[in-house]
Amino acid sequence: MMSDVDETKVELPPLSFEKCPESEEERTKRLAIEELIAKCPENRIPLAALRQLALSNFGLVNDDLRRILWPQLAGVDVKDLERAPTLDELQSHPEYHQVVLDVNRSLKRFPPGIPYEQRIALQDQLTVLILRVIKKYPNLRYYQGYHDVAVTFLLVAGEEVAFAIMEHLSTTHFSECMQETMEATQRRLMFIWPVVLFEQPELFHFLQRSTVGTLFALPWYLTWFGHSLNSYKAVVRLYDYFLASPMYTPIFVTAAILLHRANVILQEDCDMASVHCLLSKLPDDLPFEDLLITSSKLYDKYSLTVIEKKVEELIKIEQEQRKLEEARINLRRSVSSKSNYNVSKWFLKILTPKSVMMTTAVSIVVGICAYYYKNQYLAAGIS
Numbered sequence: 001m002m003s004d005v006d007e008t009k010v011e012l013p014p015l016s017f018e019k020c021p022e023s024e025e026e027r028t029k030r031l032a033i034e035e036l037i038a039k040c041p042e043n044r045i046p047l048a049a050l051r052q053l054a055l056s057n058f059g060l061v062n063d064d065l066r067r068i069l070w071p072q073l074a075g076v077d078v079k080d081l082e083r084a085p086t087l088d089e090l091q092s093h094p095e096y097h098q099v100v101l102d103v104n105r106s107l108k109r110f111p112p113g114i115p116y117e118q119r120i121a122l123q124d125q126l127t128v129l130i131l132r133v134i135k136k137y138p139n140l141r142y143y144q145g146y147h148d149v150a151v152t153f154l155l156v157a158g159e160e161v162a163f164a165i166m167e168h169l170s171t172t173h174f175s176e177c178m179q180e181t182m183e184a185t186q187r188r189l190m191f192i193w194p195v196v197l198f199e200q201p202e203l204f205h206f207l208q209r210s211t212v213g214t215l216f217a218l219p220w221y222l223t224w225f226g227h228s229l230n231s232y233k234a235v236v237r238l239y240d241y242f243l244a245s246p247m248y249t250p251i252f253v254t255a256a257i258l259l260h261r262a263n264v265i266l267q268e269d270c271d272m273a274s275v276h277c278l279l280s281k282l283p284d285d286l287p288f289e290d291l292l293i294t295s296s297k298l299y300d301k302y303s304l305t306v307i308e309k310k311v312e313e314l315i316k317i318e319q320e321q322r323k324l325e326e327a328r329i330n331l332r333r334s335v336s337s338k339s340n341y342n343v344s345k346w347f348l349k350i351l352t353p354k355s356v357m358m359t360t361a362v363s364i365v366v367g368i369c370a371y372y373y374k375n376q377y378l379a380a381g382i383s
Contacts, residue, residue: 017111017232022062029053030061033069043068051244055296057289059240066156066236073243076164084159087124090131095142102147103127109151109226125159126151132163133170140170140178145222149174152226152235173247177222187311188251189214189221194310195255195298203262211272216279217254224250228282241292249299256294257286 022030033053037043045053050072053060060066071078090096103126110119129150134142149169153162176184192214197204219227224242226235242249258265258279268278 016230020233026058026061029058030065033061033065037065037068044072045069047072054240054244055292059237063156063236066240067158067161070153070157070165070239070243071161074165074168076161076168078161078164081160081164084125084128084163085132087128090128090135093131093135095134096127096131098144099127099130099142099147102144103130106147106151109148111155122154126154129154129159129163129166133166136167137170140175141180143177143182143222145219145227146174146178148223148226152224152239156236173242174222182218185218185221186214188248189217189254190311190314191248191251191304191307192217192255192258193314194307195252195302196258197310198302199255199259199298200262203258203265206266206270207258207275210270210275212275212279213272216276220254220282221250225253225282230284234286234288237288238292241295245296246299248304249295252295252298253291255298256291257282259294260286260291 036045036049040046050069054069054073060069103123106123106126107119110122114122126147130142130147134140150162150166153165156162157165170178176188179185193204193208196207224235225238229235229238238253241253261283265275265278268274
């Protein structure tokens, strides 16, 4: 299934895998997690404690820890993994060519400078991973952007663990996105608006007047921001948070970003093109730790039931406004059509044989005069 991600995609630079020096706070948390892992039987941290680690500042800190703990957050048993089929075994799948095209376009999401053979191997593994999921679950439809999620788990956890995690997420967090159409996903994105309305009405009304819609946030939701961020460190930090959170949490992160950028947004021209352009590209300096705290507070503050009810109200208001606009358009067309009919009727009434002869005679005289004067001007060198 084709999504709108490609149509709304902003050209991104290569993903930055630059390793930042470990801060003192990160080091302290890393050591605490390592000590906890060592103490737990089979390195399995109790789920409640693990979720709290993933949600709190700096998340799971680094990929060595994520390789151990992401499968636990996703409920994956690393001792019971399925063998990965070869790429040849999957080439007959109807989505094969589309997946290969998307994977080939995802080179910017691989670490820079890796050997050619390793890059090709990763691309093949990513293709196999995606096709395995949609082959196992025929009711799920591949969408463009799914590969951005899969490649993140592949890079951190390896092919077989990444498949198990993607299998779990595809039947839970991303199941709505993998339906036959994007209708359910587009409706889910509307959950952004009640949160913004409740928190900052001025921003909500500005965005509504701009008619920007929710298309700017579609890649964010479909890829857990993996397609839209340039920092690998920011991407995996968000994945810590989302793996430990309820499935609709990306909606609240999106709302938190809009609220954080409210002053910048309100200074923009209030039209669809300007606002969409501003929102589509995420700044590199977003304070994600603060935003995730805000997101968690918003999730706790507003129940999905309250948000759903408000979405229904907003949809009804939008439908009524559309009906009014259609009525205005039809009225204008009716008046215009009647006016044109009356003019035509009047013209036919006055168009008697005598008037036709007079009009023709005048036209001939005007034509002769125009021809004469044109020749005179041309002879004088005037054009």
